[in-house]
Amino acid sequence: MLCGLMKLYDMVKAPNPRRVRIFLAEKGIDVERQEVDIPSGQNRQPDYLTRVRRGVVPALELDDGTIIDESIAICRYFEALQPDPPLFGSDPLGIARIESWQRRIEFDGMINVAAIFRNTAPHFAERAAPGAAPNTAQIPAMAERGLSLLPGFWSLLDEQLADTPFIAGPNFSVADITGLVTVDFAKWVKQRIPDDAPNVQRWYEQVSARPSATA
Amino acid sequence: MLCGLMKLYDMVKAPNPRRVRIFLAEKGIDVERQEVDIPSGQNRQPDYLTRVRRGVVPALELDDGTIIDESIAICRYFEALQPDPPLFGSDPLGIARIESWQRRIEFDGMINVAAIFRNTAPHFAERAAPGAAPNTAQIPAMAERGLSLLPGFWSLLDEQLADTPFIAGPNFSVADITGLVTVDFAKWVKQRIPDDAPNVQRWYEQVSARPSATA
Incomplete structure (x- = not known):
């Protein structure tokens, strides 16, 4: 299309x-x-x-x-x-699971990575808030908080991926997209999938190998 | 039901x-x-x-x-x-508008109010991060940042509500729910709809008068 x-x-x-x-x-x-x-x-x-x-x-x-x-x-x-393939789910429980995981990854993972990045990257020194927000100074303590909360994210995701091939169940969904992007974004702030999260690593290799990952 | x-x-x-x-x-x-x-x-x-x-x-x-x-x-x-009444939209553009506004209100409004509240409320002194997150100290500068970003939220919302009866268009939607809850949550940190946001005030009175607002 x-x-x-x-x-x-x-x-x-x-x-x-x-x-x-x-x-x-x-x-x-x-x-x-x-x-x-x-x-x-x-x-x-x-x-x-x-x-x-x-x-x-x-x-x-x-x-x-x-x-x-x-x-x-x-x-x-x-x-x-274009509903096919469905990436937000198609039945009530699937829809809810995908939305739940998509938001868990945003709030427990992506937001913490963003907090580290925006509050430390030199070119965002006066632009720590995104978009058209007024000039905003960086807050180093926010970056530290982000770092301290990330381990909880990795373990949450690893527990889930012990039971399912993809994050929200048997099929690839938008939750996997948010997850993949979060893992790669975390590399910007030198954070990688920890050794004690083998299920995340297995899943990451799988979704990274999809042709869409290079988009 | x-x-x-x-x-x-x-x-x-x-x-x-x-x-x-x-x-x-x-x-x-x-x-x-x-x-x-x-x-x-x-x-x-x-x-x-x-x-x-x-x-x-x-x-x-x-x-x-x-x-x-x-x-x-x-x-x-x-x-x-139970799709009726639809609160997340029913056609592609309506669905997108509602989701866009629902998230704008969360990211530009609700998150800033939460940042003020969680980083100042005495009973969250060691629990500034929500849920099961490890103990997390409050960061006063985050509350200040939240305060500095809220005016942009009020003006964004006021501009939108100059053109539409409800936040995402002609019908009440989940965006109005997030908006209503954000306005009332803001009172917890002594922030109210500013005088230069009359459209927000008109909309707020209208949605607060719905029976659901007392739920």
Whole structure:
């Protein structure tokens, strides 16, 4: 499926846009993309903010100018347009499990990695809050808190993956996409899957080998 | 609809469980509830953690012991069981708009209010991270950051509500539930809808008057 009348504001290196690109690759959907460089502040320039009020990336622009931001909202738009393969579940329990895991990974994993990164990376020294937020100083203690909470995330995920091939059950889902992106994002702050999480390692090798992982 | 073979772990005063209760009230669904007192640490006791691994509230326990945590995942479970009235949208654009706003309110509003509250409330002095996370000291600078980011949230919401009766469009949705709960949660940290956000005030009065708001 080619969606020619929309545009995805993207940044190839950043974790959140990658969630959308992997999702689109799993669906076999092509969308026009425009690169936005966050480190140099391109997402805070007037021409971008005129389109994308919150200054976040990714954002999907529809042909009438409507903006959908938030990676998961963009993914849900495409899930509704093209339900197969279902990546958000198809029965009530499957839907709930996937949403539960997708959010657990965000709140226990991704947010902690982001807290470490945004509060330590030199080019975000005055931009520790994302998007169009006012200039915000880094808080080193937030990075330390993120580091102290990550072990709990790895063990939660490892327990789950002892019982299931994919994070939310027998099938690949958006929870695996958030998980994969979180593991790779963690490398930015020198955090890797610990040795005592072999189930996470097995799963990570498997999902990394899918063609969509290079999207 | 009465769902008798499941149980909702709830806390009447807390914001996240209230999201689920309002959602259920809008759907006309009754579920057995069990109160869990977070301030006294009941959610960190072994008997709760045996059931709800992350120690979070709310959590939904199904008749086979399956746990669904994360408020929005619980809401999605009930949306799939009983689609009417649709609170997560029904067409691709409506679904995407609701999810986009639901997450904008969480990330720009609710998380900042929570950052203020968890990093200042005396009874969370050593429990600044939620659920079963290890003891975590409060970070006063996080509360200050939350305070500095909230004005951007009010203005984002006010701009949107200048154009629409409800947050994500013409119909009441889960985005309004997250919004309502965020406004009331903000009062805990002495933050109120500012005078220069009349559209938020109009919307708040309207959604607060719905019978579900007392759930």
